[in-house]
Amino acid sequence: MAGEGGLTELRRGVLGPCVLALLEIRPRFGLELVRDLAAADGLLTSDGTVYPLLNRLRDAGLVTSQWQDNEGERARRYYSITEAGTQTLKEFRADWDRFAVTVGSVLNHTAAGSGPAAEGRPQ
């Protein structure tokens, strides 16, 4: 398993899109989003860091929030994805797919230029 330091950097790069992907399904309030992220094993080390990320996404116009007063429940601030957020997520998905293939091929020595010793190596 990758060392904690390496994972931290990987998480930092993908957590924003993961938040957007969850909000794409439906708006959520803070604790709900934290719990859904925490349920994805290894994605979240620290619950509290979700809030600065949400604020950053909001400042960038990718997320919006508003108070909702659902019957029988306490008033809560719900976070929703914006049109710009949906577009950004779509672009990230395409980037991620390409990136994962590229990184995988380099890691598994199947990329062009990996060297003669790599050819035919079982995966």
Place this chain on the structure above:
Amino acid sequence: MSGTVLEHQSVQDYLHDLNLALRGMPYRKAYALREQIITHLDEALPPDADDEEIAEVLRSLGSPADVAAEAVAALAGPVADVRGGTWLW
């Protein structure tokens, strides 16, 4: 003990440390984050939470320093990727 779980000493200590770690941040941003953390604690902890439950939720939250560091990092602006494009988070 009367009052809400937010008045518990360890929660107060956490919020105090968070305030210290957020010093230097624009007031409105620091205030907004603090309110989000308080709401999180209020939602996550039942009114009769014991010391252990409170400690567990605070531990899961992460240290005030880590939470504040994320907020301060966000002030630096968008993260640039290696191709020179810009990720907006």
